[in-house]
Amino acid sequence: MSVTILGIESSCDDTSAAVIRDGFLLSNLISSQEVHRIYGGVVPELASRAHQANIIPVVDSAIKKAGIDISEINAVAFTRGPGLLGSLLVGVSFAKGFALSRNIPLVAVNHLQGHVLAHFVKDEINQNHPKFPFLCLLVSGGHTQLIIVRSHLDMEIVGQTIDDAAGEAFDKCAKVMGLPYPGGPVVDKLAQEGNPQAFSFARPNIKELDFSFSGLKTSFLYTLRDRMAEDPHFIDVRKADLCASLQHTIISILLSKVEMAARKYGIREVAIAGGVSANSGLRNALTELGQAKGWNVFIPQFRYTTDNAAMIAIVGYYRFLAGEFSPHDVTPLARFPLGAAEV
Numbered sequence: 204m205s206v207t208i209l210g211i212e213s214s215c216d217d218t219s220a221a222v223i224r225d226g227f228l229l230s231n232l233i234s235s236q237e238v239h240r241i242y243g244g245v246v247p248e249l250a251s252r253a254h255q256a257n258i259i260p261v262v263d264s265a266i267k268k269a270g271i272d273i274s275e276i277n278a279v280a281f282t283r284g285p286g287l288l289g290s291l292l293v294g295v296s297f298a299k300g301f302a303l304s305r306n307i308p309l310v311a312v313n314h315l316q317g318h319v320l321a322h323f324v325k326d327e328i329n330q331n332h333p334k335f336p337f338l339c340l341l342v343s344g345g346h347t348q349l350i351i352v353r354s355h356l357d358m359e360i361v362g363q364t365i366d367d368a369a370g371e372a373f374d375k376c377a378k379v380m381g382l383p384y385p386g387g388p389v390v391d392k393l394a395q396e397g398n399p400q401a402f403s404f405a406r407p408n409i410k411e412l413d414f415s416f417s418g419l420k421t422s423f424l425y426t427l428r429d430r431m432a433e434d435p436h437f438i439d440v441r442k443a444d445l446c447a448s449l450q451h452t453i454i455s456i457l458l459s460k461v462e463m464a465a466r467k468y469g470i471r472e473v474a475i476a477g478g479v480s481a482n483s484g485l486r487n488a489l490t491e492l493g494q495a496k497g498w499n500v501f502i503p504q505f506r507y508t509t510d511n512a513a514m515i516a517i518v519g520y521y522r523f524l525a526g527e528f529s530p531h532d533v534t535p536l537a538r539f540p541l542g543a544a545e546v
């Protein structure tokens with residue numbers, strides 16, 4: 204018997220629904236909320252309201268696009284957390300109503316596990332996936348973690364940021380340069396025209412496999428402040444060099460820890476995941492490092508880097524196979540560490 208899973212993602216500002224059959228992608232629709240742009244960041248109350256408006260049309264389109272009948276869905280998987288509570292509530296409530304009305308199981312999913320398992324979504328391009336155990340660098344707007352993945356459902360965090368996430372470092376530095384939100388993709392684009400060696404910023408000296416980005420952020424801010432005092436047009440004139448140097452520093456902080464972890468755990472299968480894994484500089488640098496080290500490197504397709512429901516559906520698929528279902532009084536969790544005891 205084949206297994207068909209409907210996935211729902213609503214942890215932040217993207218409403219997404221996907222259908223997966225036996226691990227193969229049938230549809231993956233994302234409705235991104237433009238309403239936050241003018242505020243320079245996600246406004247939780249507006250995000251929640253937009254999810255309410257979007258969720259039914261997005262799910263409806265995902266089922267139609269998959270070319271299946273609603274009765275063929277065996278379970279509904281949803282993001283339980285971490286994320287914005289008001290946003291999560293919309294997805295959780297919808298999933299419960301859907302499961303109840305169809306009389307099918309509910310499967311709660313950890314969003315972070317979703318980013319990692321996005322590598323296992325099969326489609327016309329993705330034929331290859333990492334072999335266990337592999338090392339995954341998860342870099343998003345809220346998280347920066349090094350994870351040893353032993354099986355689909357067994358993951359251990361071996362390093363993480365002690366302050367800002369990598370995506371936050373991109374976004375906050377972009378904001379002080381007056382770039383639009385989210386800053387990461389804009390910095391990526393501008394960096395392509397700049398010199399990565401033009402400026403040097405503070406690099407953290409953190410032991411073992413943890414990360415820190417707050418010192419870099421402060422150092423970036425002080426550089427701007429000092430140089431603007433000399434020349435009020437400094438940012439405009441040197442924007443590309445600033446972006447290239449910032450991106451270069453973030454990437455070298457990330458990859459030095461990836462290298463350390465791979466050595467420590469004797470792992471040669473290395474993957475990246477999360478929104479920041481869309482960064483072209485990071486993708487190129489990891490590919491080069493992998494070639495030099497003889498690693499098998501796994502870089503997600505762009506559509507699986509930022510938040511999407513295909514990654515939730517694939518976790519749902521493996522949890523379904525393991526018989527890990529959730530009761531109907533399951534609640535969303537704003538904080539939900541990877542590997543936490545789950546209901």
Ligand code: KG4
Pocket residue numbers: 215342343344345346369370371373374385386387388391477478479480481482483508509510
């Ligand atoms: O995984 P994600 O969509 O949401 C969270 O779970 O946080 O990640 C969003 C983050 C934002 O900080 C955004 O600026 C960053 O991913 N991002 C990028 C790029 N595309 C998205 N950062 C650097 N370069 C990119 N191309």
Ligand code: ZN
Pocket residue numbers: 314318343477478509510
């Ligand atoms: Zn995410």
